[in-house]
Amino acid sequence: MAGVSMKDIKLRIRSMESTKQITKAMEMVAASKLRRAQDNVTRSRPYFETLFDTVCKIAASSPAFTSPYLEEREVKRACYVVIAGDRGLAGGYNHNVLKLAEAEMAGKEVTVVPIGKRCVENFRAHGFEILTDAWYEAGAVSVSDCFTMARDLCKRFLSGEFDEVNIVYTNFVSILVQQPAVMRILPLHGTGAEERHVSETLYEPDSQELFGKIVPEYVGGLIYGALCECVASEQGARRTAMDSATKNAEDMISDLSLRYNRARQGAITQEITEIVAGSNT
Secondary structure, X not given: OHHHHHHHHHHXXXXXXXXXXXXXXXXXXXXXXXXXXXXXXXXXXXXXXHHHHHHHHHHOOOOOOOOHHHOOOOOOOEEEEEEOOXXXXXXXXXXXXXXXXXXXXXXXXXXXXXXXXXXXXHHHHOOOOEOOOOOOOHHHOOHHHHHHHHHHHHHHHHHOOOOEEEEEEEEEOOOOXXXXXXXXXXXXXXXXXXXXXXXXXXXXOOHHHHHHHHHHXXXXXXXXXXXXXXXXXXXXXXXXXXXXXXXXXXXXXXXXXXXXXXXXXHHHHHHXXXXXXXXXX
C-alpha cells in the first residue's frame, strides 16, 4: 500500500509542477500586456479631457444655448454598453462587471451593446435584447470601432429610440484593485451648461451645430477610454490571479513532497523492520 500511495503522490507532484509552469507563463504574459495597456490608458486620458473641456465651453457659451444631447427626459428605454473580457482565468473580473450590469438593468426596459466574448454569451443566455454582437471580441475592438459605435448610439438617442445611454466597465485603479463602474454618457451631464454666460469665443458655423458634431466624438472617446481601462483591468486581474495560482501550486507541491518523503521514510522503516525480524527468526 505504501508503494501505491507513493506512486500516486509522485504523479500529483508532477501534475502540480506542470500546472505551476502554465500559471507562471500566463502571469508573465499578463504582466507584459499590462504594461502596454497602462500606456494606452495614460495616452487616452488627455484626448478625453480635451474633448470634455471643449464640450463644457460650448455648452456654457450662451444663455440661449440648447441641444438634444443635454435634455433630460423620462427614461422609457435605456441602452447599456457593457464591456467584459474574451477569456476567463482573471479572478472575479468578468463576474463583477456582469453582476453590476445586471443589477443596474434590473426592472428596466433595456437594450444591451455587449463587448467581449464573455459579455455576449452572458446576455444571450439571460435573454436580454442585444442591439448588435459585432464586437464579439473585445481584444479586436479598435479606436475607429469605438467612434462608429458612438455615432450609431448618438443617432439612436436623437431619434428617441433610447432615452439614456450608459456604459458599464471596470475602472483600473492599480494592479491589485479594479472597480466595476457605471457611467452615463447620454444625455450629457456635468458639462457646466447650468452656468451659462456670454462667451467671447466665436464658433463657426454656430455653437449648436459644432456641439452636435463634437458630441459623437466625445462619446467615442469615452467608450475608447473605458475600453482601455477594461483591458488594463483584465490583465491586472489575470496577473494577480495567476500569481496566486502559482503560489498555491508551490504550496501544494511542498505539502505533497512532505507527504511523499514521509511515505518513503515509512516504507524504508518497514523494510528494515522486516529484515531485522527475519534475521532474528
